[in-house]
Amino acid sequence: MDEGLFGKAAQERAVADVETEMARLCELLAEGLPLGLGEGREMVGGAMSEFLVEFFETVRDKGSRPGVKGMVTLPLLVHAAETGDPPGPARVIAVIHLLWWAAARHLDDLTDAPGAPSPGGAAAGAKVLAALAVGSHLPARLIADLPVTGGVRAALGDELSRGWLDAVDGQLRDLTGPAPAATPASVLRGYEGKTGAPYAMAAASAACLAGADRPRVDGWRSFGRALGVLRQLVNDQRDLASGRHEDLANGTATYLLVHLLTSLPAARRREALALHAAARHSRSAQAELTAWMLDGEVVASYADSVAPLVARAHGLLDTLGGEPGCLRELHGLLDETTGRMPGFRLAVA
Template sequence: MDEGAFGRAAQERAIAEVEVEMARLCELLAEGLAMGVDGGREMVGGAMSEFLVEFFGLVRAEGPRPGVREVITLPLLVHGAETGAPGPAMPVAVLHLLWWASARHLDDLTSAGAPAPAGAAAGGRVLTALAVGGQLPGRLIAGMPVGAAVRAALADELSRAWVDAVDGRLRVLAERAPNATCESVLRGYEGRTGAPYAMAAASAARLAGADDHRVAGWRAYGRAFGVLCRLADDRRDLVSGRHEGLAAGTATHLLVHLLAGLPPARRREALALHASARHSASARAEMAAWMLDEEVAESHAASVAPLAGRAHGLLDMLGGDPGCVRELHRAVEGTVGHLPGLPLAAA
């Protein structure tokens, strides 16, 4: 496989194919849930279509949101690294996208800073998220033309991801900035974001016929890559001015790193500002400026550089099809590019 065989153009085609498959699966689920009642079927199908478009921005004129490309292409590239053919992992790419559509929607509903819908509106959104994240992946796995052992392994990877991610999300919800450490935050990230990427990579390897040792290696790579994606998302949230993490009072890794480097008086000042940021736009802007300070960014980059080195190192150890492995290295570098001060080359 040459270097350009799964380049940007091929990835765009893969994303378009995944969108078509998502629409087909939503139609099937709508039919099943509504039990043939036209009004109910329209409601379910419409709710899911609105849900997926709202979250992922799957509108061709705008292109997919940041991160969607990685969600879709990661399992394709892992399968390609194992076999030279990315295409057969398309069902895993769809499964991964469905997982994120559901999990991030539930994330929004449980976020401390999000407006809480009430009554039927809240119930409808929760049920839609559960259908998208639970029933559609189950249907997809059940319908795959693979042996029973592979099907069971894929279901196990999906279950593992949900359990680990829920644990990570609960850690994030419970952790408060004054008591958090960089290590405890990373443990939460390993579940919240690392687990689904680990699932996608390991599932693609399972589908490719990899042995348990290589599957474990790909799972570790996916987890490391997912943590880097979470770190990049934290910074994008600040740079964009959305400040969703500050509004939710989240103890992000960057925030905790900043606090750890401050003398006691400045730390107390920063904690008071962070508490005010939940209710004040001006406090959020001031807190963001502290966190985006050039010196803070550089020291933070140095603290997380080993995570990028680990992802690159796992790829070097696993090897495989050169073109796909290069693209996986580039995925790490593209994510690291959102964290100023981190080296872009493999360690």
């Protein structure tokens, strides 16, 4: 196989192809032509189109382009790793993955983002309906229109449903898990759902589409989940580094915060928890607690605790095997992700 297919330039072309597919989908929706539903649905189609345009504008404004690239390239590389062929057929899985995140990010913002529309208002209600259509029912239509066997179509539908249920479970854990009661293990369990589940869905769906058997689909699902957890750890760090401090304002028990809490003696732990409570409304408390979390010794021990998660993800890839060029790129995707974690390079150097 031409190794150039899996180089950085080829990946950029693949991302551009998927973005073109998304733009075409938006145009169809704006014209009131949801796939497989016929004409005359201007309201739902237009709402979904506007929703997706807003999502990509937000991605651009927040500098999330590298994250979108990872969302797209994961299923393409998994499919090609299984088949040894160009990953074009998996573009639909990449589109579904993006649709999932467009819906999930908005639903997440409605629960905790500053300045979000009032949950009881008409604007919020319209966005919730559009999110449900974009994240669940539009992907179902895309799957229904695929030229595949009934068995493959059923397997893809199962992965979509599984991904949503696992992600909702993780998000509920995130919303209801108070920092004083959280443990590193409980936080990671939530991460396996809220961010691990959609990546698991994308990887497993690509393997299904490639004709992989059940054990290999299960293996790719595990790898996707592991990658998603690592990406959530990066998101936590980006929130601190950007100064947005959305997690602190929401009272979220992130892995880095809980790691800090478990490393402190009782008196200092109580002080940190008081800061965490104040940080929901105080910028100064946010800044002080951030300094605690990004202290050199805390970051170094945090990186040590994350290293086994990274090693496990690489080990899953080595066990799965597949087309060598794809596996190298997938290992590279892991390295690119972990390279953005605080202190990780220092810890593994």
